[in-house]
Amino acid sequence: MRPYLAIVSAGVRVMLQYRAAAAAGFATQLFWGWIRVAIFGAFYASSSATQPMSLEDTISYLWLTQALLLLLPFRLDSDLVAMIRDGTVAYELTRPADLYWYWFSRTLASRTAPMLLRAGPLLLVSGLFFGLAAPDSLSALAAFLVSVGAALLLSSAFTMLMSISLLWTIAGDGISRLISMIAQFLSGSYVPLPLFPQWAQPALALLPFAGLTDTPFRLYLGHLPLSSFPTAIAHQLLWTAVLVLVGRLALARGLRRMVVQGG
Amino acid sequence: MPVIAVENLSKTYWVSERAPGTWGALKSLVHRRHRAVEALGGISFTIQPGELVGYIGPNGAGKSTTVKVLSGILVPSGGAVTVLGRTPWQERAAHVAHIGVVFGQRTQLWWDLPVIESFDLLREIYRVPREDYRKTLDELVETMALSELLDTPVRLLSLGQRMRCDLAAALLHRPELLFLDEPTIGLDAIAKLTVRNLVKRLNRDQGLTVILTTHDMDDIESLCSRVILINRGKILLDGTLERMRQLVTTERRLVIILADESTWIDGVQARVIHRDGARLTLSFDPDQISAAELIGDITSHYPIRDLYVEAAPIEEIVAQIYQDTHT
16 A cells, blocks of 8 residues: 555645646636636526526536536546557556556546645635535535545546556547546536436436536535435445456556567 | 576567558458567576676567566566566566666656655655665665755756666665666766666676666677677577677787878788778788787888777677678
């Protein structure tokens, strides 16, 4: 365990160097958040039907989406991509460590650090000035935090699958873009999942994507009652386990191909 | 007991081929043709503790393949390999904990972090006890003059500095065996000398066994007592540099600087192979005429300012061998 924790912490330190990117991201996300809030406000104003989520909750949900955008399995760890592309991956194989967890630790770090850098200021500013409500209760806040942790693991497992696919495709931008589009849509980053049609809800609840952002956000809002917290976390962790398992198998296959194929 | 025992090692790659053009691309979706490429065709050698062996050969000879098999990265198609008592690809984790690897063209350090943080990370990955690490690190910092580099981010290091750090990184867990894959590539003259001296010292003072692959024949000449030369997956020669020379030619060279540029030399048992003003390079066969005889012969007939005998440069010898095996 120790070596892997050390890798996470080194990865976080690398990421913390990119403060300028975080500042730029902060500005962009604030701007987009403001526009999205305006759009949803207009929707709510033009409809007389009762919505599955109040406007106040929706606005908070939107701001959470903006603040924690980098939770999503967006881009790959660029170091890892370069490593696979130029063959430095050979070094990685001369380490007495489990390659999957080794890379997973790196990925987790590159998911976590940039997200934290942006989330703090965005949550603060949108909470003070733009209508992000405080968490439903203290226990809702705790549930939210735990669920964000699980979402980070889930997102890293997703990212790992995308990275591992590079062992086959080398130019993996296509796949990673496709997956992150799907993930953004189905995790509620464009339109909050509770606003999706009723018939889609069971499928959305089953799929792994809800666990990326929707689950922690609804726990925060109290839209998911605390009683369903265990199920929600189990859903996130179960999918993480599945993706890790698939990732490990894929990595083993990819490596076998590579160690047999060489280069 | 030998550090490395390789017996009849072979490796065949399957390369997929497709016909050129769109049609070929489409066809390859359905049916791929594969061609076998034999990278190693049954090689055998053993290496004893404390040896510093140069492993050389032209591009595509099978050097990297061998190193990758020995370091546990690649699974061979056939043959038996024992490194430090283990079969590398079967006990990868245990195996790699005891070897160090440096690929000259790549770095194992974290690009954005200060050198020392990469070192600390490697300590964790190799699970080196803290006190042992402290001691090794102090030693390495001392011998490699790293103290000023430790706090510098890797991306700011020059190539020579980076190579020193990479070398140190490969030694933090005190491996018994070190693989160096082109460690001097791209380095300037001074940095090359520094790296060579370090490798020599590690080998001599700590008895570290080193396998060195390189295209730089000066590396080989200054470091290696033994050379394994491979081409097309076969070992052509395994022995001293001297033996490698004899394989190609016994020819020696006599370089003379004439006192007078206009003098023409002939009637001696040697061939003029190069002339540059007053500087002449003669080639002779020591079996026909000894160097002493030849020098006596020349100095008694011509006014000479200076002269020295040299062997054919190892570079040329190797080029000759590569060429011979290609035809």
